[in-house]
Amino acid sequence: MTQAERSELMDIIRQLSYEEREVTLASGRKSNFYFDGKQTCLHAKGGLLVGKAFWKEIKQLPGPIHGVGGLTLGADPIATATSIAAALDGAAVHAFIIRKEPKGHGTGQWLEGRKNLPKGSRVVIVEDVTTTGGSSMKAVARAREEGLEVVAVVTLVDREEGARENIEGEGMTLRAVFTRSQVVA
Numbered sequence: 001m002t003q004a005e006r007s008e009l010m011d012i013i014r015q016l017s018y019e020e021r022e023v024t025l026a027s028g029r030k031s032n033f034y035f036d037g038k039q040t041c042l043h044a045k046g047g048l049l050v051g052k053a054f055w056k057e058i059k060q061l062p063g064p065i066h067g068v069g070g071l072t073l074g075a076d077p078i079a080t081a082t083s084i085a086a087a088l089d090g091a092a093v094h095a096f097i098i099r100k101e102p103k104g105h106g107t108g109q110w111l112e113g114r115k116n117l118p119k120g121s122r123v124v125i126v127e128d129v130t131t132t133g134g135s136s137m138k139a140v141a142r143a144r145e146e147g148l149e150v151v152a153v154v155t156l157v158d159r160e161e162g163a164r165e166n167i168e169g170e171g172m173t174l175r176a177v178f179t180r181s182q183v184v185a
Contacts, residue, residue: 001049001052001053001055001056005049005052005053006049006053008045008049009040009046009049009050009053009177010178010182010183012040012043012045012046012049013035013037013040013046013156013157013178013183014183016036016039016040016043016046017035017036017037017038017039017040017157018033018034018035018183018184019033019034019036020032020033020034021033021034025131026131026134026135027131027132027134029131029132029161033184035128035129035157035159035180035183037074037127037128037129037156037157038073038074038077038128040128040156041077041078041081041128041156042077047077047081048081050077050078050081050082050156050177051078051080051081051082051083051084051085052085053156053177054068054078054081054082054085054126054154054156054177055082055085055086055089055093057154057175057177058082058086058093058124058152058154058175059089060175061124061151061152061173061175062151063122064122065093065122065123065124065151066092066093066094066117066121066122066123067093067094067095067096067113067116067117067121067122067123067124067148068082068083068086068093068094068095068096068123068124068125068126068154069095069096069097069098069111069113069123069125069126069139069143070097070098070125070126070127070135070136070139071098071100071135071138071139071142072097072098072099072100074127074128074129074135075097075098075125075126075127075128075139076097078126078127078128078156079095079096079097079126080095082095082126083095094113094116094117095113096111096112096113096114096116096117096123097111097112097113098110098111098112098139098142098143099111099112110142110145110146111142111143111146114146117148119146119147119148120147120148120149121148121149122148122149122151123143123148123149123150123151124150124151124152124153124154125139125140125143125150125152125153125154126153126154126155127139127153127154127155127156128155128156128157129155129156129157129158129159130153130155130157130158130159130163130167130174130176131159131161131162131163132161132162132163132166133153133162133163133164133166133167133174134166136153136155136163136167136174137166137167137170140153140170140172150172151172151173152172152173152174152175153167153172153173153174153175154174154175154176154177155174155175155176155177156176156177156178157176157177157178157179157180157183158174158176158178158179158180159180160179160180160181164176
């Protein structure tokens with residue numbers, strides 16, 4: 001990812017994903033601003049740049065990394081874009097999706113993409129936005145229950161409200177493409 005692409009991604013986030021309004025976050029907290037990362041991730045150019053940005057962050061982790069994924073719905077486009085960016089760079093990093101509840105029919109799976117990731121595969125949890133890290137830690141727990149080794153969490157935007165401390169307190173790395181301070185500067 002070039003510096004120009006990084007700047008373009010920041011512009012897209014500012015235009016499509018950042019809003020100043022009162023909201024209730026997944027953590028239950030109230031906030032006077034909101035990042036809707038899905039707006040950027042589902043934008044044609046935004047999605048491409050998100051994949052490149054996440055792949056750049058993941059390449060800095062000690063390897064190998066076999067998969068990227070997280071809780072549906074926020075992680076779905078990020079995992080796919082990152083997997084494609086990795087493939088274009090010659091790496092096989094498979095996407096996976098963690099359901100919020102097990103599939104109600106067929107195999108009853110919690111994790112989609114399982115056949116690409118045998119037990120012991122080293123994976124990264126991806127998020128569009130982190131606040132306290134609660135959703136990330138749910139994804140980490142489920143991935144570990146599925147026999148995957150979670151080595152890090154990567155987020156598009158860290159709201160800088162405790163996620164880093166909570167995730168790193170559990171012995172993992174949190175890498176943020178951007179922080180709230182950078183986006184709202």
